[in-house]
Amino acid sequence: MRNTISDDTKESIADGIAEYTGKTAGSLAGCAIGSAFAGPGGAAVGAIAGATIEHIFQKAGNGIKKRVLAPSEDKRVGTVYVQAKNIIEQKCAKGAHPRDDGFFDGGEEDRSAGEELLEGVLIAAQREYEEKKTIYLARLYANILFHPEISRPMANHLLKISEQLTYRQIVILGTLGSFVVAGQALPELKVLKQTAYTEVSGLENVAIAAEIYDMYRMSILGSSEAILDSAGINPSALVIVGYGANLYNLMELHNLEQNSELPTIQAQIIEFLIGHEAQREA
Structure with missing residues (x-):
């Protein structure tokens, strides 16, 4: 044309x-x-x-x-x-x-x-x-x-x-990295869920689990426990590996750019990482 x-x-x-x-x-x-x-x-x-x-x-x-x-x-x-x-x-x-x-x-x-x-x-x-x-x-x-x-x-x-990577995956990397890499957890991240999910419910949780699993398959995230599908993630076993560590450092993800959507997205990620059990105990 x-x-x-x-x-x-x-x-x-x-x-x-x-x-x-x-x-x-x-x-x-x-x-x-x-x-x-x-x-x-x-x-x-x-x-x-x-x-x-x-x-x-x-x-x-x-x-x-x-x-x-x-x-x-x-x-x-x-x-x-x-x-x-x-x-x-x-x-x-x-x-x-x-x-x-x-x-x-x-x-x-x-x-x-x-x-x-x-x-x-x-x-x-x-x-x-x-x-x-x-x-x-x-x-x-x-x-x-x-x-x-x-x-x-x-x-x-x-x-x-x-x-x-999606924008939310970048935020996942930055949020998880603030705990795993820097060792300076956000107050909400003091206790990550210690066991693997057997099932994931809720649209946002399902989407976040799928994006974490996708990053795991891309070898951006690793896990001390094998992840067979997006419903079997143990947040406490997650680590940033390989190119994920490079991206965390080079994109300066310890300092996520502030915008109107970031607090909501990060709160949803944190909710998934600490698990519903931790929320009820808090």
């Missing part, structure tokens, strides 16, 4: 994304990224890294402007672009040093891993209908740029997994 979008419409959409990308144009180049390192050597390395990352963002921004995006896509892509850049800038200001393992190096024919991943993140944002996930895509990209232990293939796989 022939594309019937007019040139004026295309230009209008391009101007929309330019409004987002323009807000931070050149900001990384001006970030005192090298000043946090002792001696002129550190400053030089920081300046080079800052300029390279800035180039990657400028190139990605120019690519975005050429795409025809719906208004909602325009908003999501622009939001992730700006948020990721802001996070990187904040890390630079605090003295963090971007990776120098070749992640930003590209050849004449091949793009750098940093450029490739940014494009993937922006495309993921374009396709992502759950807008509350955008901040976590931005955090994922920004933090990977400071973690040389995350290889190019691993980074791409983490992005693929993050696209598959």
Whole structure:
């Protein structure tokens, strides 16, 4: 079918994304990224890294402007672009040093891993209908740029997994992680249900159980007790494993972004994790 979008419409959409990308144009180049390192050597390395990352963002921004995006896509892509850049800038200001393992190096024919991943993140944002996930895509990209232990293939796989997760699964990971990883439980999480469910009732509980089981099958969550189906989960046996731990750290899930729906979603997750028995005893 022939594309019937007019040139004026295309230009209008391009101007929309330019409004987002323009807000931070050149900001990384001006970030005192090298000043946090002792001696002129550190400053030089920081300046080079800052300029390279800035180039990657400028190139990605120019690519975005050429795409025809719906208004909602325009908003999501622009939001992730700006948020990721802001996070990187904040890390630079605090003295963090971007990776120098070749992640930003590209050849004449091949793009750098940093450029490739940014494009993937922006495309993921374009396709992502759950807008509350955008901040976590931005955090994922920004933090990977400071973690040389995350290889190019691993980074791409983490992005693929993050696209598959629902917003509630991200909240599940963050809520469970506040107890399992940080060891600082929310007051409601002091006593997790100690035995496996034999059956799960209630629409929200059933949905949460299914999402936890899905994460278990994806090897994001593990369990010291085998889980055969979504009705057989023992909350106290759950652990964050493998790529789940990477996502917890890189998406900074110890600090879930506040919004109007988060308290309700988190309360439902907590209700499932402590079990009805614990609620009645409280």
